[in-house]
Amino acid sequence: MDLSDDQRAELWLGALVCGVVVLLLAMLGFILREAWPSFAHNGLSWFGSGGSADRQLQSIFDSGTANGPQQYEIHAWPMIWSTVLTTTGAVAISFVCSLFVAAFLVKFAPDPIKRVLEPVVRLLASVPSVIYGLVGVLVIVPFIGQHLITESERASVTPVIQLSGYSLLAAVLILTVMTAPVMIAIFAEGLRSVPRGWLEGSLALGVNEWRTFWKIAVRTARPALIAGTVLACARALGESVMLFMVSGSVGFAPNPADGLIVLFEPSRGLAPTILQNTDGLSSPPMAHTLYAIAALLLFSALTLSLVGWAVKRPMKRYQHAGGVA
C-alpha cells in the first residue's frame, strides 16, 4: 500500500496519541485493580468512621509482614474528612478573595501596581509546594502553637490529642495562599477577555464602574471562574507534601461542633497519608490500602473536572456572541 507523506505522518502521530491514551487508561485500570482488595474487604464501611485510623493502618501494615492472615480493615473517614475540610475551606476563602483581587488587578488598581502584581501572581503560582511547607512549618506553625492556642484549650483536649500548632488552621491558611494565585491568574484572564463594547455600553447607560464590572464582566467571565475554581480544587485535593508538613499527621477527624478549637486540631488528609506510608508499599495489604486511597483521589479529581465541564456547558452560549476566547 502506497501512502503519501501526509497520510504516513497522520498515522504516526495518531499512533503516538493512541499510545499515550492507552498508557493513561491503563494507569486508571492498574490503580483500580490494585485498590480492589481493600474496597472489597471493607465494602462501604471503607468510607465510614470507627476506631483509630492510625491503629488500623498499623495493623494492616503488620499483617503484611507477619505470617498470619492479612488484615484489611480500615475506616478512612478521618482522612476523607480532613481532605474535605482543608480543600473546601481553602478554596472557599480563596475564591472570594481571588475574585476581588482579580477585579482589583484587572480594573481598579493603578498602573504601577498592575505591572508589578501580574508577574508576581504568576511567580507565586509556580512556587514549589515544599517551599510553602517549609515556610509553614518554620513560621506559621510555631506562631499558632505559641500565640493562638491558649493553655486552657490545650488542657481541654489533652486526653484525645495534643495541640502543638500543627493544625487545620495552618493547613487551610497555606493552602489558601497556594491556590489563590492560580485562581487569580485564571479569573483575571477571563475578566480581561470580556468584550470592551459590552462594558462601554453599560457605562454609557450611566451605570457606575463597580456595577458594570460586577454585573457585566464578572457574569460574562463565569466559565473562567469555574475553570479556575476547578483547577484550584484539583490542586488542593492532590496537595500532599505541604499538608504532610503542616497538618500534624494524626489520623483524627476534627469536629466542627467543638467550636473554634477545631481550627487548632491536627489531622491528615488522603494524599499526605499516602506520602507518610510509602515505606508500607512493601507490605501487600498496606499497598492495596494505599492504592485504594489513590483511587479515591483520582476519582474525586475526575468527578471535579466532569462537574466543571457540566456547569460550564450552558454558559458557553454567551461566548460565541461576544467572541470571548
Added chain:
Amino acid sequence: MSTLGTIAPGPPVNGRRGSSSMAMRSASWRVTDRIGLGIAWLLGLIFCAICAAIVLFLLIEGLRFIRPSMLVTNPRAGFTQSQTGGFLGPMIGTVIVALIAIGMAGPLGVAIGVWLAEFGRPRAMARIAESTIEMLAGAPTVVLALFGVLLFESEPLGFLSVTNSNGVVFGKSFFAAGTILALVALPLVVTTVREGLQAIPDHVREASYALGKTRIATTRRILLPAIRPSVITGTMLGVGRVVGDTAIILLLLGDTPLQGVGSAPLLSTLRGTGSTLTSYIYNNAPTGELNQPNKAYAAAFVLLAIVLTLNVLVDVSGRRARERRWS
C-alpha cells in the same frame, strides 16, 4: 484581536487615572458599591503585602544561610549544620530529572498538540485524547507516583533500575522519576502548543498549500517555526512544575546520594538513584529526618531562584508570542 494584555486603553473604561480620581468619581456611587470597591482595594493590597512578605522572607532567610561552598559540596553526615556540607548532589539531580522529563514531554507534547490541532480525525478519538490529557492535568502527583511504582517495579521494566539477588525490582531510578515527571509536564506542553497552533489563521496554511506544500511539510516548515515561542513557554512551564515536585521524587528517586548502577557512563546515572532540591528541602525541614532549617532555607533560595528564572523566560517568550501578528 488583541484581547490579551490589560483592558484596552480609553479613559472611560480603565482606571488609569489613579486612586485620587477614582475616589472622586466613586463619591456619587451607592454605599454598597463603594464598600465593594473598598474591599477590592483592601484585599488587593493585602495580597500585595502577602506576596512581598513571602518573597522577601525567603530572600532574606536564604541569603542569611547560603554559603558559596554549599553550591559545590555534597551533603555529608555531621553533628552541626556547619559540618553537613552543601547540596551539589541534589542540584545535579534536579537538573538531570528536569532534562529527562522535558526530553520526553517536549517532543511528545508537541506531537500530541499538532495531532489535536491539525489532524484530529476521527473526532471521537480526538475527544477521548483531549479528556485523557485533561484527566492527567488534574491527577494528583502522588497518584502518578504510585502508578510509577507499579510500572517500574514490574519485571519487564526491571532493567531500568536495580534488581536484587532475589529478583525483586527496586523500581527507583532517575529514569523512573523522569518518566513520571514527564507525565506531569505533558498536559502543559500539549495545551500551549495546541493554543499556539489554533491562533494561527487558516489563510497562512492555505497560502502554503497553494504553493504546493503538503500538509506535513506546512506543519514542519511554517507552523512549528511560527509557534516556537509557545513551545518554549509550554516547556518552561513544564520544567517549573517538574523542578518543584516532591512526591514523585520521594517515591521514585530513592532519595539517596547520587549513585550510579552498572558501568555504562550515561546509563548508569539513569538507572541509579539520587535526590533533588525538593527532597533535600523536605528532609531538612523540621518534619523531615535531618531537621536542619538553615540548609533547607538555603536550598529553598536556590530552588526559588531557578523557578524565578524559568518564570522570566516564560514571560519573555510569551511576550514574543503575543507580538506576532497575522493579518
